[in-house]
Amino acid sequence: MDFVRRTATDTELIASLPLDPEGRTWVRLDGPGGSEAWLIGWPPGTGTGWHDHADSVGAFLTASGELKEYSLAARLPTDGWKTLELTDGVDRERRLPSGQGRAFGRHHVHEVLNESPDAHAISVHAYYPPLPQIRRYSRSGPILRLEQVERPEDWQ
Structure with missing residues (x-):
């Protein structure tokens, strides 16, 4: 988080x-200690969609503007599923104005997401170990569905 x-x-x-x-725009940064780091620009109304970072731990912080994070307070199985029904009470949301992160x-x-109708946001992200993959999900109510697995060559 210090970085x-x-x-x-x-x-x-x-x-x-x-x-x-x-x-969205991004530039890869030199992360500390073998981590992977990115500077990301978020136009108004853009977002990532539901995803995870597999076995990497991470941190991000809003450098300008404001982002919003929606997350699941639930430990999901890591492999062997395509569709899960989420239980009530697992949804979390947090506002991340400039200077705030997690x-x-x-x-x-x-x-x-950058939910602003008219202002860009910029954030800094770091992951360790470097991202082995990103799993992308779709969500319809309580149903979370694994849609795609991306590997580093897909985004670098």
Whole structure:
């Protein structure tokens, strides 16, 4: 978390990120101790969709603007399923205005959104070990469905 806090206060770096009015933009950073790190720009109304980071632990912090995180307070099985019915009370949400962030453990299922109608957000993310994969999910009410597994070559 120290790395993302420190990086988020680097105003020159934050200002250097090219912003696109329609799609997220990102730049890979040199993360500490073999971690994987990213600077991400979020246009108004964009988000990640539901996903997890497999066996990586992570942290992210909003450097400018505001993000919202929706997450599941439930330990899901890591393999061998395509569809799960979530129980009541597992949904969590948190606002992450500029200067606020969070750390998370392995298999943390969440989605991150910039819900602003008119302002970009910028955030700093770090993962260790470097992301082995990202599992993407769709959600309809209490039903969570595994849709896709991405590997590093899909996003680098």
